[in-house]
Amino acid sequence: MSAHNERPVLEVEDLSVAFHDRGGELVAVRGVSFAVAPGETLALVGESGCGKSLTAYALLGLLPANARARGRVRLEGRDILGLEGEAMRRLRGARIAMIFQEPMTALNPVLTVGAQIVEAIREHEAVSRAEARARALALLARVRIPDPERRFGEYPHRLSGGMRQRVMIAMALACTPAVLIADEPTTALDVTVQAEILDLLDDLRCETGMAVVLITHDLGLVAEHADRVSVMYAGRVVETRSAETLIAAPLHPYTRGLLAARPRLGTGPRRRLAEIPGQVPLLGAMPPGCAFAPRCPFAALPCRETLPSLDAAGSAAGRVACLRWNEIRASEQSAAPLGA
Ligand SMILES: Nc1ncnc2c1ncn2[C@@H]1O[C@H](COP(=O)(O)OP(=O)(O)O)[C@@H](O)[C@H]1O
Ligand SMILES: [Mg+2]
Incomplete structure (x- = not known):
């Protein structure tokens, strides 16, 4: 960062x-x-x-x-x-390139990973097969896939989920x-x-x-x-x-x-501490005011009537779309113990 x-x-x-x-x-x-x-x-x-x-x-x-x-x-x-x-x-x-949640759906199961990266390069750049192959091997190494020469000739189903995602990243980076x-x-x-x-x-x-x-x-x-x-x-x-x-x-x-x-994250099991109660509104049934108001513990009447705009808030370049953010913060600050 x-x-x-x-x-x-x-x-x-x-x-x-x-x-x-x-x-x-x-x-x-x-x-x-x-x-x-x-x-x-x-x-x-x-x-x-x-x-x-x-x-x-x-x-x-x-x-x-x-x-x-x-x-x-x-x-x-x-x-x-x-x-x-x-x-x-x-x-x-x-x-502009994209990688997806499940690489198996984005990779072609009947092509070796090497062939797919070569194709990704040659789709955009007029380079020889040999040069594309050399670049594909370098990309596999760059995404830290061990033994790129061997992996080059393998089919996606032979790789673990993490390795497949590395292949997706290599393909996405093929043309920088x-x-x-x-x-x-x-x-x-x-x-x-x-x-x-x-x-x-x-x-x-x-x-x-x-x-x-x-x-x-x-x-x-x-x-x-x-x-x-x-x-x-x-x-x-x-x-x-x-x-x-x-x-x-x-x-x-x-x-x-x-x-x-x-x-x-920690030594214990991963668990949710608290769920946000309620459900996301359906696309065809957006409430008239703030879409979060039906689930919001701070919602007041105006929240249900007026759609809040995304306005400057807090520190530099921060923005928030909530009618009450300032009020909520002020009440927290006054509830906090005084003195250092
Ligand atoms: N092909 C589609 N036809 C109708 N509604 C869709 C379609 N794809 C996504 N949606 C709806 O659009 C909304 C946003 O979907 P999406 O962008 O996939 O959400 P996210 O990636 O944040 O989980 C969802 O309510 C989803 O049901
Ligand atoms: Mg999604």
Whole structure:
């Protein structure tokens, strides 16, 4: 983690994603904005179903056929939302790449891992087979796969989950993208392997200067692996701040709930300390005010009527979408014991 004053490589402004079905329009992502600078990691965090993956798919032009994205996405200064066919394919994999939760679904089971990496390179660059092969071997070594020569000729099912994820990372890095989107890259892995993969991503980010968007439902990963965090709830960003300040003093009641429900690492069994009571609202049944109000222990009448905007809050560049964040914080401070 480091300081970033460079111009963002990826800028997302007011991104929305809607599904068009017989019944009409279902909006799953609602006005999401964020930006990531070279060498920076932004974590997108939220419970399952809050719109993290759809946000990622919209950036890469991979939305399902019945979904439409609106808003603005700029990659290296260029508008890319709505690019289609060849134009999008040229960027995807080359300037913006993605790794997925379950590498087995993204890898081709009938091709050796070496052949797949070679293909990923040759799709974007006019290099000879021999040169692509040499680069693929170097990539396998770079993602710390032992004995790359042997692994090159193996099929994905012969590898462990962690090794498959390393292969996915090698493929994603094949053309040194400016932005890497990692969608729950370690959810299917055990805790030790998870830590190794996230450390590997951190190292590769530092070496290459790529920007990383780390998508996760686990706020526990954020302190160590992200510079900034945007917390999503029901398709919106509800809080966005530096990882350090957000973990130390969350402002939005939803972020507070997520932190309290975070599984603790340690010697004992991993267990949830507390679940956030209630359920995420259905897409077709969003409450009129704050979408979190029905589950929020701090909700008051205005929360159920007025949609809070994402306003400046707390420390520099922090934003929170809660009508009562300041009041809640003030009541905590006055309840705290006085004196040092
Ligand atoms: N193909 C689809 N058709 C209709 N709704 C969908 C489709 N894909 C996802 N959704 C809905 O969009 C919402 C966001 O999904 P997603 O982005 O996958 O969430 P996350 O990645 O945060 O778990 C969910 O409510 C999900 O049910
Ligand atoms: Mg997802």
